[in-house]
Amino acid sequence: xxxxxxxxxxxxxxxxxxxxxxxxxxxxxxxxxxxxxxxxxxxxxxxxxxxxxxxxxxxxxxxxxxxxxxxxxxxxxxxxxxxxxxxxxxxxxxxxx
Ligand code: SF4
Ligand code: SF4
Numbered sequence: 001x002x003x004x005x006x007x008x009x010x011x012x013x014x015x016x017x018x019x020x021x022x023x024x025x026x027x028x029x030x031x032x033x034x035x036x037x038x039x040x041x042x043x044x045x046x047x048x049x050x051x052x053x054x055x056x057x058x059x060x061x062x063x064x065x066x067x068x069x070x071x072x073x074x075x076x077x078x079x080x081x082x083x084x085x086x087x088x089x090x091x092x093x094x095x096x097x
Contacts, residue, residue: 002035003048004062015050015059021079024050035065042069043076 023037
């Protein structure tokens with residue numbers, strides 16, 4: 001699933017530079033996440049980086065963009081153009097560090 005930012009966002013600017021996919025940008029009022037670019041940090045990190053740094057915990061999963069881990073992995077490959085990264089294959093939770 002892509003994540004989304006709710007209207008509890010206080011525009012603190014902390015999450016935007018942390019996103020490895022440049023999926024976060026300032027919208028008309030608050031920050032927003034492009035679901036076409038958010039991989040839940042799959043391919044880059046074990047945990048969503050924006051969620052880790054957000055001081056008000058306003059970044060839940062986006063129910064309109066439910067995706068499997070494999071789908072997120074393919075999105076990562078599409079975005080980076082670098083399928084061979086040495087990162088464990090999708091849907092192999094036991095292989096993850
Ligand atoms: S979960 Fe990762 S890829 Fe998605 S918006 Fe947050 S930092 Fe960016
Ligand atoms: S870290 Fe949280 S509060 Fe700060 S801009 Fe991002 S979503 Fe908004």
